[in-house]
Structures are given as structure tokens and as C-alpha cells.
Amino acid sequence: MYVAVKGGEKAIAGAHALLAKARRGDRALPELSLEQIAEQLGLAVDRVMTEGSLYDRRAAALAIKQARGDLIEAIFLLRAYRTTRPRFGNSLPLDTAEMRTERRISATFKDLPGGQVLGPTFDYTHRLLDFGLAEAEPAQGADSPALPVEGSESQDGPEAMPRVVDLLDHDGLIEREAPADEESVGDLTREPLAFPAERDLRLQNLARGDEGFLLGLAYSTQRGYGRTHPFAGEIRFGTVSVELVPEELGFAIEIGEIAVTECQMVNQFKGSAKEPPQFTRGYGLTFGHCERKAMAMALVDRSLRCRELGEPVEAPCQDEEFVLSHSDNVQATGFVEHLKLPHYVDFQSELELVRKMRASHERNRADSSD
Amino acid sequence: MTAIKDIALKPGFDDLVMDSQRSFRALLGAMARPGNPVTLDCAPDAPEPMLPAAGAACLTLLDLDTPLWLGAQARESEALRRYLAFHCGCPLVEQPAEAAFALVVDPLTMPPLSAFGQGTAEYPDRSTTVIIQVRALHVEGQALLRGPGIANSQRFDATPLSLDFWDQVRANHETFPLGVDLLFATADRVAALPRSTSLEIV
Amino acid sequence: MNETAPIRRTSALPESGDLHSDGVGATASDATAADGAYNFAFLDEQTKRMIRRALLKAVAIPGYQVPFASREMPMPYGWGTGGVQVTAAIIGPEDILKVIDQGADDTTNAVSIRQFFVRTTGVETTTETGDATIIQTRHRVPEQPLQEDQILVYQVPIPEPLRFLEPRETETRTMHALRDYGLMHVKLYEDIAKHGHIATTYAYPVLVNGHYVMDPSPTPKFDNPKMHEMAALQLFGAGREKRIYAIPPHTKVKSLDFEDHPFEVQRWSSCCALCGATDSFLDEIVTDDRGGRMFVCSDTHYCETRRAAGHVGLAAAQGAEP
Numbered sequence: 027m028y029v030a031v032k033g034g035e036k037a038i039a040g041a042h043a044l045l046a047k048a049r050r051g052d053r054a055l056p057e058l059s060l061e062q063i064a065e066q067l068g069l070a071v072d073r074v075m076t077e078g079s080l081y082d083r084r085a086a087a088l089a090i091k092q093a094r095g096d097l098i099e100a101i102f103l104l105r106a107y108r109t110t111r112p113r114f115g116n117s118l119p120l121d122t123a124e125m126r127t128e129r130r131i132s133a134t135f136k137d138l139p140g141g142q143v144l145g146p147t148f149d150y151t152h153r154l155l156d157f158g159l160a161e162a163e164p165a166q167g168a169d170s171p172a173l174p175v176e177g178s179e180s181q182d183g184p185e186a187m188p189r190v191v192d193l194l195d196h197d198g199l200i201e202r203e204a205p206a207d208e209e210s211v212g213d214l215t216r217e218p219l220a221f222p223a224e225r226d227l228r229l230q231n232l233a234r235g236d237e238g239f240l241l242g243l244a245y246s247t248q249r250g251y252g253r254t255h256p257f258a259g260e261i262r263f264g265t266v267s268v269e270l271v272p273e274e275l276g277f278a279i280e281i282g283e284i285a286v287t288e289c290q291m292v293n294q295f296k297g298s299a300k301e302p303p304q305f306t307r308g309y310g311l312t313f314g315h316c317e318r319k320a321m322a323m324a325l326v327d328r329s330l331r332c333r334e335l336g337e338p339v340e341a342p343c344q345d346e347e348f349v350l351s352h353s354d355n356v357q358a359t360g361f362v363e364h365l366k367l368p369h370y371v372d373f374q375s376e377l378e379l380v381r382k383m384r385a386s387h388e389r390n391r392a393d394s395s396d
Numbered sequence: 397m398t399a400i401k402d403i404a405l406k407p408g409f410d411d412l413v414m415d416s417q418r419s420f421r422a423l424l425g426a427m428a429r430p431g432n433p434v435t436l437d438c439a440p441d442a443p444e445p446m447l448p449a450a451g452a453a454c455l456t457l458l459d460l461d462t463p464l465w466l467g468a469q470a471r472e473s474e475a476l477r478r479y480l481a482f483h484c485g486c487p488l489v490e491q492p493a494e495a496a497f498a499l500v501v502d503p504l505t506m507p508p509l510s511a512f513g514q515g516t517a518e519y520p521d522r523s524t525t526v527i528i529q530v531r532a533l534h535v536e537g538q539a540l541l542r543g544p545g546i547a548n549s550q551r552f553d554a555t556p557l558s559l560d561f562w563d564q565v566r567a568n569h570e571t572f573p574l575g576v577d578l579l580f581a582t583a584d585r586v587a588a589l590p591r592s593t594s595l596e597i598v
Numbered sequence: 599m600n601e602t603a604p605i606r607r608t609s610a611l612p613e614s615g616d617l618h619s620d621g622v623g624a625t626a627s628d629a630t631a632a633d634g635a636y637n638f639a640f641l642d643e644q645t646k647r648m649i650r651r652a653l654l655k656a657v658a659i660p661g662y663q664v665p666f667a668s669r670e671m672p673m674p675y676g677w678g679t680g681g682v683q684v685t686a687a688i689i690g691p692e693d694i695l696k697v698i699d700q701g702a703d704d705t706t707n708a709v710s711i712r713q714f715f716v717r718t719t720g721v722e723t724t725t726e727t728g729d730a731t732i733i734q735t736r737h738r739v740p741e742q743p744l745q746e747d748q749i750l751v752y753q754v755p756i757p758e759p760l761r762f763l764e765p766r767e768t769e770t771r772t773m774h775a776l777r778d779y780g781l782m783h784v785k786l787y788e789d790i791a792k793h794g795h796i797a798t799t800y801a802y803p804v805l806v807n808g809h810y811v812m813d814p815s816p817t818p819k820f821d822n823p824k825m826h827e828m829a830a831l832q833l834f835g836a837g838r839e840k841r842i843y844a845i846p847p848h849t850k851v852k853s854l855d856f857e858d859h860p861f862e863v864q865r866w867s868s869c870c871a872l873c874g875a876t877d878s879f880l881d882e883i884v885t886d887d888r889g890g891r892m893f894v895c896s897d898t899h900y901c902e903t904r905r906a907a908g909h910v911g912l913a914a915a916q917g918a919e920p
Contacts, residue, residue, distance in 0.1 A: 034709040105670040109645075110636060216461075218665035218840040221768045347766055357838050360675025364755065367677065367707050368700045370881050371737045371896055375799035375818040377882065378864055383793060413638045417690040420650045424688065427657045428831045428846045457654075459647055496651075517775035521655040521664045544660045544807050545846035547829075573809065577658040590658030592807065592846075 049094045063087040072285075072314025073097055077355065078104030079215065079234050080111075081284050081313050098236075102356045109215075116211070118269045118278055122288045122311075123189050127264035129315075132190045134257050134292060140187030145263060146315075190260035191290045191307060200292065200305040221347050228330050228350060229323075233311060235353030237319040243343045244325035252329050252341025256308065259292035263315050287312045289320035293328050298336050306335065406443045406475070408455050408483040415440075419456040423579065426588040431541045431552030433533045433580075433587040443475035445501045447529050450581035451479075454527070458484040458497060465495035465512075465524070469502050498526045503557050509564045512576045520573040523591075527579045530554040533587050538562075543569075543593040551598070552587065554580045562597055569594050639686040640718045645669055649687035649842070653833065656844035661806025662774070663757050663841040671837065678711055679837030681734050681753035688749065688833075689715065689732060694722045696730035701738035701879065701896035708736070725899050737800075739821040741878045741900040744830035746847065752815045754836035757843065759803040759813040779811050782854065790859050799864065805852045806845060814851075820863045820879045825851040870895045871913035873904035 050057065064071055064087040074086040078101045086104055093099035129145025132138060144150075194200040204225070212227045219227060232240060247254050265285050269278040289310035297303035308328025310320035329343040342348055352358060409415035415438040422434045442451030458464060464486045470476055471488075480486060489495050492512045500506040506528070515523035537553020539562055568575040568591055575591035637643065645667075652666040671679040689695065695715055699708035703725040711734060712723050724730050727742040736753040744750060756762075760770040763781045773779070782803060789797040796802075802819035806812045814822060815834060825832065825845060832845040845851060855861035869876040871883075871892040878900055880893040892913055895901035905914070 034704045034706045035713075038706055038709055038713075102670075102674070106672040109670040110640075110642065112642070215667070215670075217667050220665065221766075347768060351767075356670065357675045360677060360679075361755070361838055362676075363674060364676030367736075368705050369737070369816075371700045371818055371879065372800045372816050374880070374882055374896075375820070375864060378866075379797060379799045383797070386794070413643060414691065416643060416646070417638075417688075420646075421688065421690060424650075424653060424657065424831075427654050428844075457647060457651055459644055461648065462651070518771050519665075520659055520662060521652070523655075525651075525654065544849040545657075547848045573659050573662060577654070592658060592660055 049092070058091055060084055060087040060091065063090050069315060070095075070097060070100075072312070072316050073237060073319070074100045074104055075314055076312040076316050076319060077101045077234055077236065078108065080104050080108040098355050098359050102359070105356055115270055115272070117281070118271065120266045120268065120286065122262065122266055122286070123187075123192065125187070125262060125264040125266045125286075125288075127187055127262050129264070130187060130260065130262040132258070132260045134190060134259050135193075138188075138190065138193065147317075187262075189262075189290065191292065194259070194292065194305060198304075201295070201301075201307060203307075219350060221350075222333065223346060223350060225327075225331070225334075228346065229309065229311075229327060231350045231353055232323045232326055235323070236355035236358070237316070237322070239353050239355070239358075240322040240326050241318060243329075243349060244322035246341065247325055247329050247343045252332075252344040254308075254325065254328055255294040256291045256325055256328065257293075258321065259290040259307075261287070261289045261317060261320065263287045263317065285314050287314065287316050287320045289317070289324040291321070291324040291328055295335065306331070404475075405482055406441055406479055409438065409440055409452075411438075414438075415452075416456050419452040422586060423453060423456060423588070426579070426586045427545075427577070427590055429545045429550075430543065430589050430593040431535070431539070431546070431550040431587060433535065433585045435585050437584070439584060443473065443479045445469055445473060445529075446476050446479070446499070447581055447583050449584055449586050450499065450527050450529050453579055453581055453586065454480060454497075454499065455483055457525075458486040460485045460487070462486050462496040463489040463494055465489050465492045465498040467498070467500040467502060467506055469505075470499050492524065495524045498524050500526060500528045503528050503530060503554075503561070506558075509568050509576050509578075514571065514574045514576065517574070520575075523574065523576055525577050525579060527581055528554075530580050530582055531556065533580055533582055533585055538597050539565075539595045540598045541589075541593050541595050545590075546593070552589075554587070562595065565589060566595055636718055638691075638719055639689050639715070640672070641669065641683065641686045645683075646687045649683055652842045653684070653687065653844065656833070656842045657831070657846050659810075660845055660849050661804075661810030661812040661843060663836075663843045665840055666842050668837045668840040673710070673714070675838035676755055677707060678734070678736060678753040680835030680839075680842070681736070681751050681837075682711060682714065682835075683837055684751050684833050684835035684842065685715065685732060685734050686718075688751075689719055689721060691719070691721060693731045694724050694729055696724050696727065696733045697735075698733065698738060698740070698897075698899075699736040700881070701740070701900075702898040704898065725902075727899050737816050737818075738879070738896060739817055739824045741875075741895070741897045742903075743824070744828060746829045748830040750828075750830050750832045752817075752832065752834045754813070754815040754834050754841070755838070756801075757813055757815075757834065757836040757839050757841040759801075759811050774810060777809070782811060786854060787856065790856070796855070796859065796861075802861075803854050805854060807850050808852075811854070812843065812845075812851075818864065818879055819853065819861075822851070822853045822861070823863065827851070866893060868893045869911065870901060870904075871911040873901045873909045873914070874911040875901065875904055875909070 064083045070090055071083055071086045074089055074097055075081055078086065085107060089100035089103040093103060127143060129147060130140060130143045132142065191200055214227050214230055265283045267280045267283050270281050271278050291308035293306045293308060295304055295306040308324040310323030310327065312320045326343060326349065330346050330349060332339055332344045339345060418438050419436055422436045426434045436449045436452050439448030439452040440455060442448050466488060492498055492507055495513060498512055512524035512526055513522065515521060532555050534553040535551060537551050539552045541550040541552050572591050577591055578589040580587045648667055652664045656664045668680065668683060671682055673679060697708045697712040699705040702708065715721060716723060727740045730748065732749050732751060733740065734751040758770050760773055760782060763785055764770050786796050800818045801813055801816045802822055804812050804814055804822060814825060827848050827850065829847050831847055834843045853861040866880050870878060870880060872894050875895055878895045878897055881896045883892050883894055885892055
């Protein structure tokens with residue numbers, strides 16, 4: 027005898043208990059601490075902060091732990107936490123020219139003021155599994171000497187490190203940066219995105235966008251779908267100060283420092299009736315060290331400027347509504363995974379229709395064979 | 397500065413979260429049933445010349461994101477402006493067409509409804525919601541309302557209103573989906589007249 | 599200067615849990631929420647105001663999709679975040695909430711959403727359609743007619759009825775502005791030309807008060823007639839797509855059709871195996887792997903009420919008491 031399905035509440039509680047058990051894994055092993063995640067899985071933390079739009083290493087580390095290392099799930103957790111946080115005001119625009127850089131490279135000039143600084147990069151590692159890492163190293167006390175790092179002194183050096191695009195700007199060979207107009211900067215987490223979207227909102231969308239999605243789009247532009255001619259003008263990673271002007275003070279105070287990665291792509295532009303031939307910019311900025319994401323973002327940003335630069339919209343990467351509507355992995359994962367939810371009612375409707383159509387098909391066939 | 401301090405600042409809702417919710421349900425009920433007055437039982441002690449129910453609507457709906465236009469009498473009241481600045485923080489605008497909300501203390505001297513923001517064909521929601529203070533709401537009034545939210549028809553009137561007010565309301569409906577939405581407020585009641593409501597005078 | 603009552607800013611945001619002070623986060627707000635770490639109904643007051651303003655505009659322009667700044671909710675997009683935000687913006691401590699998914703109170707996502715509101719508001723919940731002041735639903739309209747003082751909140755995945763004909767928001771917005779619904783009529787007519795009838799069975803488009811074409815959400819077309827002149831207020835929330843729309847009470851809702859091919863709802867050749875109902879939407883239950891089938895009411899409350907009143911379906915008559 028069939029009885030209507032019951033017990034959803036119990037099933038959910040059971041699933042949560044199993045999830046907690048699976049998250050913890052073998053209890054004979056020590057539990058991961060947030061400090062370990064923040065220190066040793068720093069790039070995961072950086073990605074979660076960037077796409078979660080919240081600069082909070084501890085919260086991001088907690089999200090990664092809770093999400094069992096599923097970064098999109100962690101981004102989702104961080105976003106849901108962020109939405110409950112009160113807002114105190116808007117910071118002043120970051121001045122990345124004043125960045126205390128740990129890494130700075132330019133693919134456009136062999137040498138330049140401030141020099142090329144490799145910093146911590148995978149770039150020239152040979153991708154050979156380092157079995158040495160498989161063995162836990164003996165813990166080092168805080169006093170024990172750190173590994174000597176050659177060349178790291180340059181980050182504290184007094185030499186100024188002007189941004190490459192500012193050097194080009196000096197010669198008038200690259201388009202001018204739009205003047206900073208704080209009033210007009212939108213926030214798509216506070217206002218629904220409308221199309222066409224201006225560059226401030228596009229950049230915000232891309233900064234929050236899924237690294238994999240942007241990477242694929244950026245790659246597609248390089249392969250000729252909406253071809254651009256990019257040069258990595260500069261990639262820099264380091265810390266910048268965040269400043270705020272409190273209403274009651276009327277002048278800027280520093281409220282903290284954040285680590286960011288900035289990428290300025292330099293693209294060719296043949297000129298138009300109004301504009302002389304010059305280089306144009308594509309811009310990428312992330313929290314922490316997310317170099318791949320910053321570069322992909324800069325390529326996609328430049329592609330999406332086609333409307334403003336009078337270029338034909340021919341490829342997915344140039345299609346603003348397509349890119350901006352599908353870049354968010356929290357939205358995408360929610361909608362793709364919602365197919366797991368019951369659709370009995372819709373399916374029943376379709377089933378009934380297909381049976382009806384099938385019956386009439388059979389009848390027609392029977393009629394014609396008579 | 398001393399002049400400002402001399403004006404006592406009236407309190408907002410007793411219970412910010414719950415009173416906002418109760419007031420909103422009253423406003424939603426009013427908008428969903430045009431011409432059908434709803435009692436607001438948690439209206440704040442608003443500063444002159446604002447009536448408590450209008451004050452409740454302001455506290456419930458206005459904030460930093462809602463440009464507000466004030467009718468002449470409301471604008472002249474320092475206490476009222478300070479009250480709205482403190483509790484809502486809404487920016488004031490000079491032009492009624494730029495306002496998300498408008499507060500009219502004296503309906504007899506208000507600008508025509510067509511002077512307020514009408515929305516656009518693509519975004520008809522970007523229009524002004526006009527809060528009009530009145531002495532009384534009547535459910536046996538001269539206006540016979542029909543449309544969404546009304547089972548058959550609904551009689552309605554408010555006093556005082558200017559002589560051509562109902563002509564303006566009719567014209568406002570004829571531009572649907574453009575047009576303004578009206579919230580009438582007394583000391584303790586609200587009634588609404590959205591742009592979707594048609595009317596005839598009986 | 600001499601204030602008797604406490605002065606609070608309306609725009610002040612209640613503090614929610616602070617991760618860094620105590621590691622788990624729990625500072626009580628002045629709201630009486632069941633879970634003190636968050637504001638009543640989870641959303642902060644500024645967000646509620648934004649949603650409330652959108653709701654008033656939605657009611658004033660029936661069937662028009664009002665853009666709203668949908669927030670990130672602690673549940674996935676596509677799982678009811680729009681409906682949840684609408685409910686959170688309207689719900690109060692006196693409300694009695696019912697949550698259904700596919701017509702049933704006990705489907706997992708309905709349970710999860712109900713638990714969310716119990717946790718963040720402490721409101722009373724019910725499975726009784728008639729007792730609820732707010733009913734949040736996914737994919738069904740209850741069989742029992744709703745009353746004046748009730749609000750039905752729909753969870754909407756894709757609010758744009760023209761989306762599958764034209765994917766671009768910029769285009770569909772213009773089409774609504776011009777009331778250019780030709781594409782929709784062509785699509786429906788092509789169905790008739792190909793199949794002899796309109797092959798849309800759920801999310802069947804409706805015309806609201808003679809103006810906007812609206813998506814009723816993926817409810818079966820069986821439920822469309824219930825939307826017409828419903829006594830209750832109907833609110834629709836699409837979180838991922840950031841749209842809110844509404845049908846005020848007693849509003850004309852017409853399912854699109856043609857004079858020679860009038861709209862009609864699904865009919866079943868069988869009745870509910872448990873309660874014998876012939877007038878309800880039926881779910882098909884597969885009973886074995888040899889083609890065994892039975893049909894039962896999708897609206898579990900309707901079915902239970904009928905059984906309690908002594909109605910018996912075929913399976914119930916043959917088997918033990920369910």
C-alpha cells in the first residue's frame with residue numbers, strides 16, 4: 027500500500043550529520059586550523075575573498091574549511107556572510123602606484139623604473155611533484171631563522187615603482203584613464219544590474235566573476251573569437267592602504283592595508299574619427315594574489331569595451347549581456363544544481379502531453395496504413 | 397547651531413523592526429486594495445505638520461536611496477526636515493519629477509500629478525510615489541474605482557482635495573503603465589490609489 | 599531636547615554576529631528573532647525597505663517585473679531565494695506560514711525553507727492551507743481557494759515569459775514596453791500548426807489585467823485559472839534574476855490562447871488513489887518495474903483533508919489505512 031512520502035525533516039537532519047562527519051574525515055588526524063588554511067592554502071583564501079567580495083582572510087579560511095575545500099561553496103558561504111554585514115561608507119580609490127610591491131613584472135619593457143621583481147611565483151618552477159613536501163617538515167619556532175630569500179630586499183627599497191601604463195600615458199600613447207568620480211561608482215550588490223552596463227559595474231561583475239569562466243572567455247579572445255592584441259603591460263602584487271573620509275572628520279584616514287593583484291593589459295587601437303591611434307587598456311584587480319584571474323579579467327574587460335570603442339560585437343566575449351549574466355559562479359551553481367529539486371509537477375505535465383502526442387501519432391500512423 | 401538644537405527631535409518607531417513590518421503590511425494591503433482604508437496602529441508621534449500615518453509611511457519606506465520631494469508646508473518645517481534627515485537620511489530634491497517619494501502636507505496647493513516622476517516605458521516603476529496628507533478618507537465617496545485589487549467597484553474620496561484632482565487621477569490612469577501611485581494618509585489610516593485604478597465620478 | 603522616548607535611527611543596521619569577537623558570531627539584535635545572531639527574518643532593515651518599495655511598485659503595475667537588488671541569501675540561487683526574500687520582507691511575528699514545494703509541505707526544500715523562517719523569525723507554521731496568512735510555494739497553487747487576507751508568494755526561476763524566445767534582457771524589456779508580444783503568439787501558433795494544440799504544459803504565459811504578458815512561474819497550466827480573480831494577493835520573487843512582480847487580488851489573469859484553440863487545463867483519466875479526488879492535480883507514482891502506476895494528489899494538505907472527511911480512493915480502499 028502506497029503512503030505519501032513523509033520525513034523530509036528527518037532526512038535533512040540526517041544528511042547534515044553525515045556531512046559533518048565527512049567534513050571532519052579521519053578523527054585520528056589532527057583537525058585543520060583556520061591559521062593553517064590561511065597560511066598554507068593562501069591562494070585558495072585569496073580566490074574565495076575575491077569572488078566572495080569580502081576581504082577577510084579568517085572568514086574565508088573558515089568558509090574553505092566548512093566547505094571541505096569546495097571553493098565555489100566557500101565563496102557562496104562568504105557572500106551570504108557578507109550580505110549581513112553593515113556598511114560604513116565608501117573608501118577612496120586605491121592608489122596602486124603607491125603599492126608596497128612583492129611582485130611586479132612587465133612584458134612590454136625590458137627594464138623600467140623599479141625594475142622587474144619576480145616575487146613568489148610558480149612561473150619558472152618545473153611542474154614536478156615535489157615529494158619532499160610529502161614529508162612534514164619539522165615545526166620551526168618563531169625565532170628560528172627563515173630561509174634566506176635573495177632579492178627580496180627590493181620590496182622595501184626606496185625606489186619608486188611607477189605603473190607602466192602611466193609611463194605610456196606620459197607620452198600620450200595610451201588612452202587617458204577615466205577621471206576618478208566617486209559619486210558615479212555603482213554597486214551591483216545594492217542595485218540590480220541593468221543593460222547596457224557601464225565599466226564600473228562591468229569591472230565589479232568581473233572581479234566577482236568565476237575565475238574559470240573568465241579564463242575560458244579570455245582564452246577565446248586570444249584564439250580569435252573577438253580578437254584583441256594584448257600585451258601584459260604590467261602585473262603587480264603587493265599591499266596598498268585603504269583610506270576613508272569619515273563624515274565627521276572631513277579628511278582621509280587610513281583604515282588598513284589589503285593585498286591586491288593588479289593587471290594592466292595594453293591593447294592596440296587603430297584610432298577612429300575622434301581618437302588618434304593609440305593603445306587602450308584592459309584592467310584587472312583582485313584581492314590577494316590571483317594573477318590568472320586578474321589577467322583574464324583584464325582581457326575580458328578590454329573585449330567588453332567594444333561598444334565604447336566602436337568595434338563590432340562578434341564574439342561571446344564582447345557580448346556584455348552574455349558575459350555579465352553568466353559570470354557569477356554562485357548564481358550559476360545555484361541554477362544548475364536546482365535541477366536536483368523535485369520537478370514532479372512539471373514533469374507530470376510534460377509526461378501527460380507526450381503521451382497524448384504519442385497516442386495521436388499512433389492513431390495517425392494506423393490511419394495512414396489502413 | 398543653537399537654533400537647530402532648540403528643536404526637539406521626535407522619536408521614530410518604538411520598535412524599529414516590528415513597527416516597520418506592521419506599517420508595511422498596512423501599506424501593502426492598502427496598495428493591493430485601492431480605495432480601501434487600512435488602520436495603522438503603530439504610527440509614530442511625527443513632528444508638525446506631518447500626520448502620524450504619513451510619518452509611518454516615511455519611516456517604513458524612505459532611506460538614503462530614496463530622493464524625497466517635500467511640498468511647500470513640509471519644506472518650511474525645520475522639525476520635519478530634521479526628523480526625516482535623522483530617521484530616514486533621505487536626500488531632498490527640488491524637482492518633483494526627480495523624486496522617488498513626495499510628501500504633500502496640503503493637497504490644495506500641490507503640483508499637478510503630471511509634474512511628478514512618471515517612469516519610462518521600459519522602467520515604469522521609476523516613478524514617484526506621492527504621499528498625500530488628508531483630514532479624512534471616505535468609503536462612500538464620489539469616486540467609483542475599478543481595476544486590479546477591487547472585486548467589483550469601490551467608492552472612495554478624501555478631503556480636502558482640489559477641484560480638478562479626480563481629473564488628474566483619471567489622466568494618470570490613462571497613461572498606464574506610466575504614472576504616479578498615491579498614498580493618502582490621515583492621523584491613523586492610509587489608503588492607496590495606484591495608477592492601475594480607473595475611476596468615474598458618481 | 600527633553601526626549602521621553604528613545605531615539606533610534608530608522609536606517610540603523612542591527613549588528614549581526616561578529617566572527618572575530620567570539621569565533622562563532624552571536625550578538626543579539628534588538629529584534630526578537632528566534633536566532634539572535636541575525637535580524638528578524640534574516641534580512642537587514644535597509645534591504646527589507648528596498649524589497650518593500652519594489653513590492654509596492656509591483657502591486658501598482660500588475661504583471662510588470664520590477665528590478666530589485668536581490669541579496670545573496672544563505673541558500674542557493676534557483677532554490678527559492680526570490681520567494682524567501684519576498685516572504686522575509688513581509689513576514690511579521692503574528693503571521694502563520696505555510697511552505698510547499700510541488701504542492702507538498704514535506705518535500706525537502708519546503709522543509710528547509712520552513713526551518714529557515716522558524717529559525718530567523720520564530721513564527722508559527724502550518725500545513726493547513728486555510729490557516730496560513732502567508733503561503734510560499736514552488737510550482738503549485740493550492741487546490742483550496744485562498745481568501746482575502748492571505749498572501750501567496752511564488753518562487754520564480756525565470757521571470758521573463760519571453761526569455762526562451764529572446765534571451766536578451768535589453769530586447770525583452772523593449773518588447774514589454776511596446777507590448778510587442780507577437781513572438782509569443784507566433785510560438786504558440788507554431789505549436790498548433792505542428793501538434794494540433796499548444797504544447798506548453800507549465801509556465802504557461804498569462805496576460806495580466808489586459809496589459810503585461812507574465813510568467814506564472816513553473817506552475818502547471820492546471821493552476822492558471824486559479825490565478826484569475828484570486829481573492830488573495832499574489833507576489834512573485836525571482837532572486838537570481840533580481841525581479842519582483844505581483845498580481846493584486848481580483849485581477850484578471852488570462853491564459854494566452856486563440857479563438858479556435860481555447861486554453862484548456864490538463865485532465866486525468868484516473869482519480870486520486872488515496873482520496874478519490876477528481877478535481878485536483880495528480881502526481882504519478884511508479885509502484886513497480888512492470889509498468890505499475892498510481893495517481894495521487896500533488897497537494898498533500900488537500901488530500902489529507904479529504905481523507906479525514908472520509909473520502910477514500912481505490913488504493914486506500916484496497917490497502918491498509920495510510
